[in-house]
Amino acid sequence: MQKEKNPVVWFSAACVVIAVIGALLFQRGGYMHLESLQFLQNYTDDRGFLQKIFDPQKNDWGFYQAREFSYIVDWLDSQLVWLTISLGAPLFYQFTHFLGIAAIAIASIILTRRFFPALSLSSATLFALLFMTSPTAFLSGNYFRSSKIIVSVCLMAVVWLLHARLAKGQGYRRFLFFGIALVMSLSDRLGFFMCFLVVAALLAHSVLFRRRFERGIAIEFLGAAAVATIYNLLLAPWLIWIINGQRVDFSYQTMDWTLMFKKYHYYYYSLHLVVDHVRFYFGNMYKEFAVLFCFLLLFAFALPGSVSAGAGSDTQNPWLRGLARVGFVFVIFVMVASLYAGMQVRHKALVWPCVRRIYYWLPTSVLILYFVTSLAAHLASIWPQVMRFLPVALFISFLANLYMLPHHDVILRVGFCKNYMAAAPRLRACLVNKTLDISKLDLSNEERGLCEYVRKRTH
Template sequence: MKILNLSPLTGIGWLVLFWTSPSVYFSGYFINRTGKVMVMFLTSIIFYFLCKAVVLAKEENSFPISKIDWFLYSISMLIITFLDEQGVFLCMVFFTLLLIWHLIIRQKEFAIMIFVCLATIILHGLYRFFIAPHFIFALNGYRPDFSYQILPMILYVENLAQYLQAGFFLYLDTFRFLIGNPPLPIGFILLILLIFSPIYFMYANRQRSDNYRKCFGLALGGFLITNVLLVIMNSFMLLKHPPLMWPEARRVFYWLPTTVILVMTLSVWTRLFLKSAVFKFCIVFSICLAVVGNIVALPKHKAIIMRQESYVHSNIQSSSDLLKALKNLYALTDSDDPVIEKNPVFQFFKLKKKD
């Protein structure tokens, strides 16, 4: 809120919308899916850093970034690639953005950010394909087979329009579930309005300096590219896991990184129109209305997720059973549930207790 100079009410409103979106609200049901939660958290740090860099880049000369910010950016970039495949993809997204930005605004800070991002990608690749297999062979006596990670790109190219369309509708659902759960057509119209409204803002403020207009175009292009790449990421995920199109899958942890990027993008968009009293009232009223919509829709989302035929229902149940077992130290000596017995978290604490 400090960087964007948002009012407390607006900032709190976006925060409540974030927490009442189904993918965030129900993420606590899956204690074995903390990787995506961490990716979401680190994505928010990186995205904040990039937004701050663009805001500071309005100055002609080199812009100051604190050592703490550099540390958080670097460590977040490093860790995010080791948590989840979405983290790897998002790291590549950030690298693409930074490269484009540096071609437009040649400042050393952007060059350093590109170097950190590229070094992270290279380090992850070295660990993934060279270092980790040697460790696994040394510890377990076999070499891992990475064929399961390969995407069937021929199938993807042959059905490109179908996968991109499905990826877009998954993105649109995530957007709708964040802003009050409007019907699909209304959600689509709102998305189109949000895309074109910054262009209107720039036209209405055409008297601004050339450097401001350049940085504004830089930020707008970055947001658009990021969200288009999120659609592509969804299509890749669907290529690997088709059940993501099922109603229950659209409401759980898979969309945490997308949700945090969307809410931060919308927060930046909000800042553009807060100076007008009319727009400010409309924005605050719309956010309050969306909060009510999110809260009212939560029971419906829960019913879809918790139904017996839902494929995520068993994951929720096993997570609940595992949590109960871990809360009772005496239960760690044995378990009748084979799913819990084989769980690595359960095995870790079981071995610790024996020690």
């Protein structure tokens, strides 16, 4: 990797910081979702720390999901939100979300320059900014749950560690993948299922590129999933009973998986979701253009070149390596779409226009960031002239993302959270000005309850 000049490095870091500040300002202090109102009271009451963490009744409305690690991070966010309230400037932000997207962006810049030296620092920075200005990253910072950003940061680490191992043949520390996978699994059910997707991806890579199956890595992911299952079924229920005297309800984890094969419309919507995330990533292009763009991306991966996704392959024919790359990307695409289908079985609101722009899709955005960066490096290895116009094309896409953010924001403000977003200024006024008559404010009962709770706690 070329040694960067300090001013250029600092400029890239400044771009990431400015993007975070821009997201903070754009969301105008954030808003309180119905669930968030309960979270803040739960995590700041007088009970002990463990009682707050091992409480699925309040943290997940009784829908036990064994994701207590994310509750610890939620507790930290709650302390920061409470601090802003105590200082008289309530900010309803998920502060760890902004820390997480900044970490992903900075890591992407550093690792892109390390593994894809053909890409300039400006291109690496612009790829990171595309991620940061996609609606999923930019507009998901209100105070809610930290589970998806934790999974996203872990997935970022997994993707690049696997790249170093599979594409470059580098070694890895034993149990490193196990630790990351365990954190993912204990943070969200999505992270748990991703352990199996990673193993499937390793198997697909071995078959398509005729490489030795990375059995050790697969065992670490399966081992983490096994430990998480033991925690889910035995350890966590026992701890919850010992600490809070609650019996857990597994009904939310039980679902009819056969619906994924009987209800084909789930896959239809999943394909739309994947296409949407690609087009949101590049300036909210029309769906037809996004579909064409996806096919062009696959075709570009098929071109013979020295992209690292196929480096070290035992397949000598360059065109066969290209087809293997296309096959591998397609397998990832199918797995993500299948995961979306399974998520819809449990949570049908995922296809709503407002929901498809925020929160749930952060891990997918991380995958898009890696694959488009890898593709750019592949094209640069074939046609070095690509580097002449790549930064310009990325900058135009970045400007398009900025231009479309108000459009995405409007969709959020007319969606299911519109009442919470509209009430946020009144809720902040109630929390700051304790002389206001709560009963006369246009707030929901839950929002009035938070105001009363804060006034009692700060009296």
